[in-house]
Amino acid sequence: MEQGYEVKGWGPSPLSTGQAGDPGTRALALLMHAAFFLLLGASLTRFLLRHPGETRTPWIIGLSVALAVLYVLGPVLGSRPTPRSLLWLGALVAVWMVLVVLAPSFAWCAVPLFYTGLRILPPRAALALVALLTLFVVAAQLRLADGFDPNLVLAPPAVAAVATAVFVHMQRQAATQAELIDDLLRTRRELAATERREGTLAERQRLSMEIHDTLAQGLSSQQMLLQAADRTWDADPATARRHVRTATGIAERNLAEARRFVHDLAPADLAEGGGLEAALHALATRETAQAEGRLTVRCHVEGTPHTALPDRVQSALLRIAQGALANVTEHAGATEAALTLTHLDDRTVLDIADNGHGFTPATGTGPPDGVRGHGLPAMRARLRQLGGTLTIESAPGEGTVVTAAVPLTDPAGHPGTPSGPHTPQDPA
Numbered sequence: 001m002e003q004g005y006e007v008k009g010w011g012p013s014p015l016s017t018g019q020a021g022d023p024g025t026r027a028l029a030l031l032m033h034a035a036f037f038l039l040l041g042a043s044l045t046r047f048l049l050r051h052p053g054e055t056r057t058p059w060i061i062g063l064s065v066a067l068a069v070l071y072v073l074g075p076v077l078g079s080r081p082t083p084r085s086l087l088w089l090g091a092l093v094a095v096w097m098v099l100v101v102l103a104p105s106f107a108w109c110a111v112p113l114f115y116t117g118l119r120i121l122p123p124r125a126a127l128a129l130v131a132l133l134t135l136f137v138v139a140a141q142l143r144l145a146d147g148f149d150p151n152l153v154l155a156p157p158a159v160a161a162v163a164t165a166v167f168v169h170m171q172r173q174a175a176t177q178a179e180l181i182d183d184l185l186r187t188r189r190e191l192a193a194t195e196r197r198e199g200t201l202a203e204r205q206r207l208s209m210e211i212h213d214t215l216a217q218g219l220s221s222q223q224m225l226l227q228a229a230d231r232t233w234d235a236d237p238a239t240a241r242r243h244v245r246t247a248t249g250i251a252e253r254n255l256a257e258a259r260r261f262v263h264d265l266a267p268a269d270l271a272e273g274g275g276l277e278a279a280l281h282a283l284a285t286r287e288t289a290q291a292e293g294r295l296t297v298r299c300h301v302e303g304t305p306h307t308a309l310p311d312r313v314q315s316a317l318l319r320i321a322q323g324a325l326a327n328v329t330e331h332a333g334a335t336e337a338a339l340t341l342t343h344l345d346d347r348t349v350l351d352i353a354d355n356g357h358g359f360t361p362a363t364g365t366g367p368p369d370g371v372r373g374h375g376l377p378a379m380r381a382r383l384r385q386l387g388g389t390l391t392i393e394s395a396p397g398e399g400t401v402v403t404a405a406v407p408l409t410d411p412a413g414h415p416g417t418p419s420g421p422h423t424p425q426d427p428a
Contacts, residue, residue: 332356
């Protein structure tokens with residue numbers, strides 16, 4: 001919970017913490033601001049009309065302008081009880097009190113000041129300020145009256161009490177609403193996690209059935225056919241060769257099934273078309289949406305590739321971006337991240353940068369002191385297969401930049417053929 005009032009009582013709410021996202025809070029703040037300047041202008045106009053040419057007039061005008069300027073500075077300083085905001089509130093109240101002493105008609109500007117004090121100060125201090133402002137209003141009204149009037153003594157405290165009660169009630173309602181929203185978001189996250197787990201289990205079950213009904217059965221048949229060919233190789237060579245040819249056909253069908261599995265397991269963003277650039281933009285948009293305001297991911301593309309990137313390079317870079325963003329979400333504590341894909345003449349470079357708390361990178365190939373999990377070794381393994389490199393630049397408190405560079409030519413100069421070993425149809 002942010003610094004301010006406790007939930008049970010005057011709990012932190014959009015009213016006390018100044019959350020601009022609540023339309024009701026914005027409307028109330030605008031109403032109070034408008035009321036303050038309207039009352040200030042009306043009080044100054046009344047004084048100038050009733051007391052023209054007095055020696056105190058320049059002081060009244062100057063203090064009115066100072067009060068207006070101080071009030072405008074309030075939203076800049078925020079609504080939390082920080083030393084700057086408390087100093088600003090003290091100056092605002094002091095200027096208003098001097099104005100009330102010089103011209104009692106400025107007393108009713110206290111109503112918006114009630115709201116300001118209740119919004120910034122802790123409960124007891126806020127009530128003390130409201131009581132002090134109310135006493136000044138009563139004293140000012142009695143000075144303006146010709147004689148003693150009970151209404152002038154009772155009306156200002158009643159107005160102050162009603163204003164305070166309304167504010168506290170709205171604050172408690174806002175706190176309750178915030179708790180309900182938090183509960184709803186937490187329930188949605190738990191439901192999404194449960195659905196993901198169920199989806200993962202269902203996909204594993206589907207794949208196990210697919211593999212059992214295709215690859216496993218085919219391999220079992222191949223084994224039996226080759227064993228039979230081995231037993232009859234000398235006695236009946238024709239039958240043995242027939243068994244081998246049948247096993248070869250089964251192997252071809254199994255290879256086709258394996259390639260279908262590889263295609264189905266390739267990154268879905270690439271399968272939708274548009275290439276690596278579109279897939280990275282889609283990844284950034286999806287990660288930003290899933291973070292629900294906690295992380296903003298942007299994607300930039302610099303340069304234009306001379307030739308289309310091989311599928312295995314696109315797949316590997318997309319998987320690396322996914323893994324790096326997963327690390328950012330789970331460990332970095334970042335609010336912003338950026339994916340930058342740069343196409344150079346001889347290589348393609350992907351940078352994943354975040355403004356998180358950073359860490360001290362390890363010198364080996366393992367995870368850096370457990371901070372970023374086991375994703376970095378997997379990234380290095382993917383890049384080794386493509387002849388690329390992975391570079392990590394980070395320091396505690398300075399964020400992290402993960403750079404994956406993939407060459408576009410092998411040492412012999414053949415374009416699009418990485419120098420490291422790879423397997424055809426490898427999904428990276």
